[in-house]
Amino acid sequence: MYLTVESLSSSTCCHLEESAAVEAGLEDRIPQKDAWKPFWARGVDMVGYSINGLRTSTLPFEETGTARSTQMVRLAFGREETTRLLDACKENGVKLCSAMAAATLLAARQSKKLDSGQQETYSVATLINCRQFLEPALDDHNVGFFYSAITNTHKIHGEEGLWELAKRCHDSYISAKNSKKHLTDTADLNFLMCRAIENPQLTTASALRTALVSVFEEPATYDGLSGLQSKAGVEEYVGCATVHGIGPSIGVFDSVRDGQLDCACMYPSPLHSRKQIQEMFDKVKLILHEGCNAAAKPDITAIWNTAFPWAGPAPTLIDLIGSDADAAADEDA
Numbered sequence: 001m002y003l004t005v006e007s008l009s010s011s012t013c014c015h016l017e018e019s020a021a022v023e024a025g026l027e028d029r030i031p032q033k034d035a036w037k038p039f040w041a042r043g044v045d046m047v048g049y050s051i052n053g054l055r056t057s058t059l060p061f062e063e064t065g066t067a068r069s070t071q072m073v074r075l076a077f078g079r080e081e082t083t084r085l086l087d088a089c090k091e092n093g094v095k096l097c098s099a100m101a102a103a104t105l106l107a108a109r110q111s112k113k114l115d116s117g118q119q120e121t122y123s124v125a126t127l128i129n130c131r132q133f134l135e136p137a138l139d140d141h142n143v144g145f146f147y148s149a150i151t152n153t154h155k156i157h158g159e160e161g162l163w164e165l166a167k168r169c170h171d172s173y174i175s176a177k178n179s180k181k182h183l184t185d186t187a188d189l190n191f192l193m194c195r196a197i198e199n200p201q202l203t204t205a206s207a208l209r210t211a212l213v214s215v216f217e218e219p220a221t222y223d224g225l226s227g228l229q230s231k232a233g234v235e236e237y238v239g240c241a242t243v244h245g246i247g248p249s250i251g252v253f254d255s256v257r258d259g260q261l262d263c264a265c266m267y268p269s270p271l272h273s274r275k276q277i278q279e280m281f282d283k284v285k286l287i288l289h290e291g292c293n294a295a296a297k298p299d300i301t302a303i304w305n306t307a308f309p310w311a312g313p314a315p316t317l318i319d320l321i322g323s324d325a326d327a328a329a330d331e332d333a
Contacts, residue, residue: 081289094167101126125213251267
């Protein structure tokens with residue numbers, strides 16, 4: 001029996017279109033107008049990605065010539081810690097992913113015994129959920145990994161502040177996203193990754209590392225699941241993926257569960273050791289804590305200027321005690 005297109009309802013047609021979209025590859029789902037760029041620009045970008053891959057630094061490798069598996073360390077924050085961190089991100093005009101990337105870059109730089117001010121270049125891959133940009137658009141109920149990566153490099157000398165570096169990370173990937181790099185460069189990055197898999201020697205120490213760290217633009221959010229989790233008899237769950245093939249040294253899979261930030265930090269073993277990665281994320285947590293504390297300190301000058309705009313700039317100590325006091329002190333001397 002044959003079913004003609006005319007006999008299908010509109011809802012059935014939509015369902016079939018969505019099914020076809022889900023079965024297609026990510027590159028095939030991107031609208032042509034968003035994926036297109038001149039041939040010469042594609043060539044320039046591919047050369048740029050290749051050169052950046054060769055000049056970026058990585059974490060020290062422990063073992064490079066053995067079979068690998070993916071291991072995990074956890075980075076967890078309490079509800080109050082999470083609130084402070086998210087508030088600090090908002091105050092500094094960055095997303096959580098940028099703060100996490102910046103803290104990881106600083107921790108990586110601190111983990112190396114480098115001279116003060118010595119500069120290294122690190123690469124960050126920010127994963128963008130492309131469901132809304134596809135044709136037809138998909139929602140979160142469509143099962144699959146519909147993410148593309150925006151890769152940015154950052155020069156780190158170790159003396160940057162957390163929020164200064166987080167703003168750089170944020171502005172870099174937002175600028176690339178506004179230029180639709182997450183759509184136009186998908187085919188280029190996939191091509192280069194396939195070539196690297198075929199020729200591992202093209203990567204540092206044949207380790208197939210494409211970035212220092214990958215982060216998701218938005219964390220997964222789970223509210224009210226603790227009761228359901230208990231009823232289902234599930235002790236614990238994480239959202240993660242393997243990274244021991246081609247990928248970053250560290251993949252951060254973050255989620256906010258009932259107001260508490262939980263990060264599954266995946267790494268390839270024995271390329272990196274558990275001790276190495278655990279020490280890294282101990283530093284990451286400390287950097288984030290210190291950054292939140294710094295963000296929480298009140299700016300007295302800003303408060304004065306807001307509360308008393310008619311009084312002019314906030315007074316300094318000499319304004320408060322008067323210049324005559326200095327003159328009198330000089331005479332006494």
